Amino acid sequence: MPVLGEIKNLKIGDELHACPACGYEYGFHTSFLTIQAGKGSPVKSTRDVCSVILICPECGARFDVGWRVSFSGLDARVIRTTGTQLTTL
Numbered sequence: 001m002p003v004l005g006e007i008k009n010l011k012i013g014d015e016l017h018a019c020p021a022c023g024y025e026y027g028f029h030t031s032f033l034t035i036q037a038g039k040g041s042p043v044k045s046t047r048d049v050c051s052v053i054l055i056c057p058e059c060g061a062r063f064d065v066g067w068r069v070s071f072s073g074l075d076a077r078v079i080r081t082t083g084t085q086l087t088t089l
């Protein structure tokens with residue numbers, strides 16, 4: 001098992017399937033990294049926001065392609081509106 005490498009920023013072109021570090025061509029593993037809020041970070045609140053990190057299964061190189069995902073709880077799916085209901089069914 002390779003040692004995990006430093007996370008590098010990576011821009012996706014038309015397709016991303018080959019590791020820029022070693023040339024491995026069969027895609028990546030993924031992992032999720034909790035984003036730390038604070039100085040130097042654009043993230044104001046870390047509430048359940050993670051970076052999706054690609055890991056090369058061959059050499060262990062890690063890449064941040066800018067994907068951010070939120071793992072909010074089920075409650076977050078409930079949208080409360082303050083607007084007035086226009087029609088009554």
Ligand SMILES: [Zn+2]
Nearest residue numbers: 019022056059
């Ligand atoms: Zn690689």
